[in-house]
Amino acid sequence: MDGTMSAIGDIVHRDKIIIITDADVYGLHQDKFAGYSTIVIPAGEQYKQQATVDSIMQQLIRYEADRKTFIIGVGGGVVTDIAGYAAAVYMRGLSVGFVPTTILAQTDAAVGGKNGIDVGIYKNLVGTIRQPEFILYDYSFLQTLPWEQWVNGFAEVIKHACIKDTHLFDFLEKHQLKDFRSNKSLLAETIERNVVIKSEIVEQDEFEQGERKLLNFGHTLGHAIENEYQLLHGHAISIGMVAAAVISEKIKGLPASQTERISRLLQQYHLPIAMEYNKQQAFEVLKMDKKRSGQGMNFVLLEEIGKATVTNIPMIQLEQIIQAL
Amino acid sequence: MDGTMSAIGDIVHRDKIIIITDADVYGLHQDKFAGYSTIVIPAGEQYKQQATVDSIMQQLIRYEADRKTFIIGVGGGVVTDIAGYAAAVYMRGLSVGFVPTTILAQTDAAVGGKNGIDVGIYKNLVGTIRQPEFILYDYSFLQTLPWEQWVNGFAEVIKHACIKDTHLFDFLEKHQLKDFRSNKSLLAETIERNVVIKSEIVEQDEFEQGERKLLNFGHTLGHAIENEYQLLHGHAISIGMVAAAVISEKIKGLPASQTERISRLLQQYHLPIAMEYNKQQAFEVLKMDKKRSGQGMNFVLLEEIGKATVTNIPMIQLEQIIQAL
Structure with a gap:
């Protein structure tokens, strides 16, 4: 659905939300995360690895996340892939929603339920297939999207x-x-x-x-x-x-x-x-x-x-x- | 089903099998694993952690496991939990079967599809629910089961x-x-x-x-x-x-x-x-x-x-x- 991220509170009870995002998105849009429990992972494909999932798990424990917790991945494909994966396996599965912030995530990565991580150089070797509860399209994130990420996203558009x-x-x-x-x-x-x-x-x-x-x-x-x-x-x-x-x-x-x-x-x-x-x-x-x-x-x-x-x-x-x- | 482990070759094509077991079971029953690609993890609940899964993933890559690979967990509850979990997430899911070798695994852990690992002291905090393709009961493994493991298993029997x-x-x-x-x-x-x-x-x-x-x-x-x-x-x-x-x-x-x-x-x-x-x-x-x-x-x-x-x-x-x- 289209909307602004501030609408999340209407979809899911605010107290139960834990957001996962990356340092780039958080740095550029910090105001959008105000008042939410937020886990910030380092930005970039090189961090789409188990070590990052391990760190997310530790932070979920620190936030006392339980089965009523709703995970929301806000970011590009790396964030939605890894947030979807962490949500799929923490306590054998929490609900998850996505706010994709790049063309690539909006047209491809956030859609279809594939999640996962790389293992060394092997892409998406570990993961599950599990559909999100919602995908929220907030186009305001695209205002800060760098040129190279526009190019990046249109590769999947041309593929389709x-x-x-x-x-x-x-x-x-x-x-x-x-x-x-x-x-x-x-x-x-x-x-x-x-x-x-x-x-x-x-x-x-x-x-x-x-x-x-x-x-x-x-x-x-x-x-x-x-x-x-x-x-x-x-x-x-x-x-x-x-x-x-x-x-x-x-x-x-x-x-x-x-x-x-x-x-x-x-x-x-x-x-x-x-x-x-x-x-x-x-x-x-x-x-x-x-x-x-x-x-x-x-x-x-x-x-x-x-x-x-x-x-x-x-x-x-x-x-x-x-x-x- | 009841049978001996040697019957596995009749259930699944031998070339496609990768067995996961632990050092105790492997040491006591090495002959049963002859001719199979086998991943041996250290024995004990303290190894039911992500680091062991990481090592399994590396070995699956080394064996060039692909989506036709069949994982078979041969061991107690730790082995069936961790083998079931690795199978659930490697390449987004391989088929898995179990040969439970303890009373606890035979009456409880291998049954029902719950798999997973501990995160530090938190039991089974990460995992999925996914049913195995088969559970093979080979009672010959019980001949080497230590007394304390008989006691261990009957706790779940009394629970039922x-x-x-x-x-x-x-x-x-x-x-x-x-x-x-x-x-x-x-x-x-x-x-x-x-x-x-x-x-x-x-x-x-x-x-x-x-x-x-x-x-x-x-x-x-x-x-x-x-x-x-x-x-x-x-x-x-x-x-x-x-x-x-x-x-x-x-x-x-x-x-x-x-x-x-x-x-x-x-x-x-x-x-x-x-x-x-x-x-x-x-x-x-x-x-x-x-x-x-x-x-x-x-x-x-x-x-x-x-x-x-x-x-x-x-x-x-x-x-x-x-x-x-």
Whole structure:
């Protein structure tokens, strides 16, 4: 729902709320947290680790959190992932709600119930799937969102267009990132469209037996380089999407002209489409991807823009493909 | 189901199994683990902590565990709790099965899907509720079970009798612990009866909204002293059950003669019924019990042997009651 964070007190009894946020959000919006028990974690993907969860647990104990406590994650994807995870396992599960403060969290991370943490360089290796009680969209947080985080978030928006929505793809081609920053209704409409795309997929397939796998487009190679090179998530999956499009040409006959269109759109939104990285090392990390199934990897490919499909690629073949990228 | 551990290969494809056990079980039954990828954790409740889970995660990565991997916990309650928890969160959930090797795990810990770890002295503060795919009863493990672990396990058996089954209570009064050690069919019948009692409660109320709370009889005070004084779980809840019976006299009119019978039965099975402990400190730990709900504690009391009930006792009153015990 849309609203301002001050409305939280109307949704949940104020005394029972414990907010989890990060130092960046807290520093920029301290007034919004006045009067709430708040746990502030350090900002950045490198803190999406068990040590941070351990510290959250200690603070929940200090606040005497019990099963009536409501956890609210206020922040970007790292905060909503880790707050959702802590809430899922503390006392075997507290209620949780999110106030996503970035484009990425609003269009993707906070939606769908996946939570979790990284284990070293392995992305989201530990976590659960558990839906929040609410997601509150308070657009005032976007006023302080740095430019690079706008870029970061639009990578997932372009991903949704690639796998599910040619109209959204066309629409994005006709605009620039700055249009969305300056035009509130254009932005709200786009965020809403993305929430609908993701929610519909999650409703059909909450536990990722089929359709939900499509959301991993660009994420297999993306995750394999993201933590190793400390990339923004959007940058990593942008590079991953171009690689997946190139692989789609070979295996699914995606026309090269469509790979071109995808690359052009990513660049239009200031996203990187390639980088130098150690391919052997990336393959080693990729082996631990959750989409691996025995001797093969469930890889998301495109038949055309707007139409994705999952193909099990044998690990041996995938190693060769990555070496040849 | 009953069987021998060697039957696991018939239930689950051998290549996909990773066993989690502890050093005691592994040392005594090493032959049973031959040919299986096995993670051995140190034995003892003091290792039921996040650090052990962290180490399990590292070893799962080393074994390249993926979503097709089947985790099997072979051991007592600590092993089944921690293996169930690791399986619940690794890659957002792997399948898990249990081979409980103690009376306590066979009659209680492995049954019902509660898993988790302690956080410092706070028992089971972190975990999930998630049912195993199977529980395999291999009674050959009991041949090496130390005497104190027989005593430990029968505390939960007596608990089941107290809250749900006067016939079981009468039956236990007529026997001695040594009868169960020497008479396999008497033991198997008793274990089965206990599994039925617990399973029926869990089936009615998996997520502990009502009926399942009754299983916490003796556990509120028990948990508050267990880790602080490094007691066996059975010893701690035995003391907790006597305390709960005394409180039941005051609040629920349980006849003093029934408290007497409970104390006598616990002693007959070599369980302690009292100890010296710091009551103020115990109350501080107890405040973090999962059964606390705001200003009150959902405390399990007896109306009579075989009939338990939950009463919300205000924390202020509970503090006085404990001081007066």
